[in-house]
Amino acid sequence: MEQQLEEIREQQKASWNKFSPGWKKWDDLMMDFLQPMGDEIIKLLRLKETDNVLDIAAGTGEPGLTIAKIVTNGKVVITDLSDDMLEIARENALLKGIKNIETQACDVCELPFEDNTFDAISCRFGFMFFPDMLLAAKEMQRVLKPGGRIATSVWNGPEKNFWVTASMGTINSNMELPPPPPGSPGMFRCAKDNFIVELFQQAGFTNVSQREVAGRLKCNTTDVYWNMMTEVAAPFVAALSKADDAMKEKIRREVYQLVNEKYPDGNVQIDSSALVIYGEKG
Template sequence: MNAESQQIRDQQKDSWNKFSAGWKKWDELTMRFLKPFGDEMISQIKPKDGETILDIATGTGEPGLSIAAMIPNGKVVLTDLAEEMLKITAENAVNGGLKNIETFVCDVSALPFADNTFDAVTCRMGFMFFPEMDLAAKEIMRVLKPGGRVATSVWNAPEKNFWVTAMMSTINKNMQLPVPPAGAPGMFRCAQPGLIADLLSNAGAKNILEKEMDEKLLIGTADVYWSFHTEVGAPIVAALGKADNELKAKIKEEVFNTLHQRYTPDNVFLDYSARIIYAEK
C-alpha cells in the first residue's frame, strides 16, 4: 500500500472511530435500513452449519451476527478497521447470546488470515471506502477456500438514493465544498454496474452475479431524518462543521422543505438502492 492509500486508510479509521457513538445510538434504525441487503447476501452465500465465515467492514456486526445465529456449530470472524465499531459488535454479540464469533481489528488490504481459510466472505457497504479496491478483492479471494462464496453490496447511483442526496445536495448548493479527486473513497464510488464484478473477476472469481435492489423505509419525521444524518454521516458532519449557525439553520430548513415536497410531515421515508454482487472462487 502506498503512502497516499495509507493516509486515506488512517483517515477512514479515525472517522469511523469518531462516529461510533452515533452508530451505536442509531444502531436499531441503521440495521433495519441495511437489513434487506444483508438478507440478500446471506441468501446468496447460503451459510451451512459448521462453516467458517468472514464478515469484512462489519461495523456494528451485520450481517455477520445474523450469520452466526444461523450456524451455531460454525464460526464467524468479524473484522473492521475501527476498534470502536468492533466494541459495539462484541456488545451486540453478547446481547444476542452469540459465542461462535471472533473479532479482529485489521485492514482489508492485509487480512491476518492464511490462504484458503474461509468457506464464505461477506462485505456489506465496505468496498467503496477501501483505498485500494483491487487489493481488497485479491485479499478476499486469497482467504477464500476453493469453491468458497463471496457476497458484497455497494450503493447504487446518487439519483436512486434520495435518502442521502436530499441532505448532501442541499449542503452542496449552499457551501463551496472541495471536489474529491476521481476514484477517492466515497458512497457512490462503486455505483457503476459491473465495477465490483470486474474487480472480483480480475482477482480470480468466477460465476459472478449482480443484482440491483430498491428499498424504502419509513423513519417518521424530518427531525428524525436530520438527527440521524447529523450523528452518523461523517461527510455531512464535516461539511456542517464549516457552517455558522445561520447557514446551518438555512440548510436545515431547505432539507425539511425538500423532504416535505415528497412526503407528508409525519411520513418521511428513506428511499435507497444498492447493488449486490455474488461470486465464487
C-alpha cells in the same frame, strides 16, 4: 502500503471511531434499513452450519451476527477498521447470546489470515470506502477456500438514494466544497453498472453476478432523519463543520423543506437502492 493509502486508512479509522457513539444510538434504525441487503448477501452465500465465515467492514456487527445464528457449528470472524465499532458488535453479540464469533480490527488490504481459511465472505457496504478496491478484492480471494463464496453490497446511483442526496445535495448547492479526487472513497463510487462485477472478475472470482435490492429508511419524521444523518454520516458532518451557524441553519431548513415536500403526509419512509454482487473462488 503507499503513504497516500495509509493516510486515507488512518483518516477513516479516526472517523469511524469518532462516529461510533452515533452508530450505537441509531443502530436499530440503521440495521432495519440495511437488513434487505444483508438478507440478500446471506441468501446468495448458501451457508452451511459448519461454515467458517469472514464478515468484512461489519461495523456494529451485521450481517455477521445473523450469519453466526446460521453457522451454529462454524464460526464468524467479524472485522472492521474501527475497534470502537467492533466494541458495539461485541456488545450486540452478548445481548443476543451469540458466542461463535470473534472480532478483529484490521485493514482489508492486509487481512491477517492464512490463505484458504474461510468458506464464505460477506461485506455489506465496505467497497466504496476501501482505498484500493482491487487489492481488497484480491485479499478476500486469497483467504477464501477454493470453491468459497463471496457477496457484497454497494450503493446504487444518487438518483435512487434520496436519503443521501437530500442532505449532501443541499450542502453542495450551498457550499463551494472542493470536489474529491476522481475515484476517491465515497458513497457512489461503485454505483456504475457492473463496476464491482468487473472488479471481482479482475481479482479472479468466477460465476459473478449482480442484482438490485431495495431498502427503506423508516425515519417516520424529518427530525429523526436530520438527527440521524448529523450523527452517523461522516461526509455530511465533515462538510457541515466547515459552515458557520447561519449557513448550517440555512442547510437544515432546506433539507427539511426537501424532505417535507417529498413526504407531505409527514410519514418519512425513504426508499433506497443497492447492488449486491456475488462471486466464487475457482
